[in-house]
Amino acid sequence: MTDQDFEAALAARIDGKTKPQGALGRIEALAAQVARVQQTLTPRLQSCCLTIFAADHGIARHGVSAYPSEVTRQMVLNFAAGGAAANVFCKVNDVALQVVNSGVIGGRFLVPEVRNLPIAEGTACSLEGPAMTRAQRDAALAAGRDIGQEGAWDAVAFGEMGIGNTSAATLIAHALTGSELDALIGRGTGLDDAGLATKRRVLGQAAARRPGLTDPDEALAEFGGFEIAMIAGAMLGAAEARRIILVDGFIATAAALIAVRMEPMCRDAMIFAHRSAEPGHQAILDALQAEPLLDLGLRLGEGTGAVLVWPMVKSAVAMLNDMASFDSAGVSGRV
């Protein structure tokens, strides 16, 4: 079947369902996107896995977060024990969950629930030089790519945990979108006005080290985040495996932008779950020409927003597969 024939058959199948044409709005577009990714008019969307990548950030030493770096490690143990928002949302929505130590300060986790794949114990501080070496970046991308291709999941979501990572994501977004740095900076975990002023000063200094940087590989190494690098790699791997990718909030979308700049085709597999309360998210979404499904004021990360849209995306595919047509149900069409 040619692409044109496939598109015509897909439109006919959706328009043939027992509803006024277009009445399921963006649910129809979602169903069509899944059908295109899987290259079938009868897509399958039964299983989903959330992988949370956790890492620490050298820049967090400079007062850019409302919380201390040790929270990253503590939250990983909370994920392992099943107590975080991501655990609760996964459980209620039938999404599998795994946690990866991408580079948390304090070393390996000795609990079986955590996969230890650390690149280093936190990145270097991007105020002074690159957050990671090129070799570290490539190792993180490769580890992520493997994870994106593992298993037999129909859909995958990638979450993150890392105190200071809104700073990393903001610097990456500044480089890759060309938006003014100040317009991208937000309160992250909840900085007060003094903290926000500090964050503006620190990020201004870090960005000034590499003015005019636009290359995605370079921006990733300069401003880092081992979890951001692994998410970008995982998205590339998942898209290659023709899996649906549920994209979470500000940090995950910065990783998505890196992945798309590296391999533009992977954009087709991405579903953007929600608009984060972090102000810079909109600029990244604009750069990706993405309109997220939800706008709930979320700013947690962990993949929570991505998991919330899983039932919606599954519903879209159920519409395509299981809903009766005007013909099959004997319902009269338009006059």
Ligand SMILES: O=C(O)c1ccc[n+]([C@@H]2O[C@H](COP(=O)([O-])O)[C@@H](O)[C@H]2O)c1
């Ligand atoms: O996903 C988002 O949109 C989001 C927005 C703000 C904060 N976060 C989470 O908060 C942490 C980073 O915030 P900060 O202030 O330490 O840079 C990190 O663990 C993220 O998962 C996440």
Ligand SMILES: Cc1cc2nc[nH]c2cc1C
């Ligand atoms: C408690 C806490 C939980 C988080 N989950 C993701 N980022 C987080 C940041 C903090 C501070």
